[in-house]
Amino acid sequence: MSLSDLDFPEAPESREPVRRRRPAIHVAPITPGASYRTKVYDTLKGAILEMDIYSHSEEVRLEERQLAVKLGVSRTPIREAVTLLEHEGLVRAEPRRGVVVMRRTRREILEGLTLWAALEGMAARLCCTVASSAEIEGLQEKADACAWLRESETPSEYSEENLTFHRHLARLSRNSLIAGRLDALFLHLRGLSTVALSRTDHAERSVLEHGRIVEAIAARDHDRAEQLVRTHALGIERLIKVCGAHLR
Incomplete structure (x- = not known):
């Protein structure tokens, strides 16, 4: 069976579009203990998965400096976590432009x-x-x-x-x-x-x-x-x- 073989009801008429605010990432400061890289990775991954990235057409970007301040860590564990997230296809790092949250086509x-x-x-x-x-x-x-x-x-x-x-x-x-x-x-x-x-x-x-x-x-x-x-x-x-x- 393929997608085209399925008979779905017509999608409801779209209402007047509502302008939505670009989503912001919500994270809390990291507490000492386990590896900072692991904690930062887990925190960023969870926050990214909670973000609404499909309600608008604008790219969602993350800024290293702001993330470091919010999490209370240096930029090093941020960069290490971003590398792991990039391997999972959740973000894309762009030189001099920051980190883009990936949205599937x-x-x-x-x-x-x-x-x-x-x-x-x-x-x-x-x-x-x-x-x-x-x-x-x-x-x-x-x-x-x-x-x-x-x-x-x-x-x-x-x-x-x-x-x-x-x-x-x-x-x-x-x-x-x-x-x-x-x-x-x-x-x-x-x-x-x-x-x-x-x-x-x-x-x-x-x-x-x-x-x-x-x-x-x-x-x-x-x-x-x-x-x-x-x-x-x-x-x-x-x-x-x-x-x-x-x-x-």
Whole structure:
């Protein structure tokens, strides 16, 4: 199945655009103890993942000096952390221009969704064979947690719990390569997903689809489990149509 084969309802009419302020990174001073580089890396990564970078078309830049002041450290651990983040594809360092927070293009996101569908579909097939009944019950608990957060109407928390469900499913496949590749994909799709979930009914549909996926795995129905996961992953294309106006 490809993205073009899916029949999605028409995206709702767009409302009058609202001018949004460029997001700022929110970090707290680093406390002494463990490696500064590790702490700075963890802090910056967490803050970047929380930033809303898909609601506008402007680039988001980070300035070394400001980050050093906010974190209460020298520039050295900032630069070391930026190097690690650049290797993960979260930022891009530009000489004399600072650090740019990376935003995926429309093509990159669509390609990532296709890869997600293929990899997690295979993971679901493997789960039907290798996951124990107790592990599948644990996956159901993750699905239930998503449902609870959906009712509490907290898009960012739901988005994080949603990724927890998918990561857990991938790990149950017992295939570390699939799980690792999916984890990297989720890292780059998280920001767009959080924004989209706050504006569409996708979260409600997602909760229902999670339940069906777990049921298929529990029934050891390889074909149905794979098909449900593929449809679920490719369904995010609808979110891009609704809220991805700024994507190139």
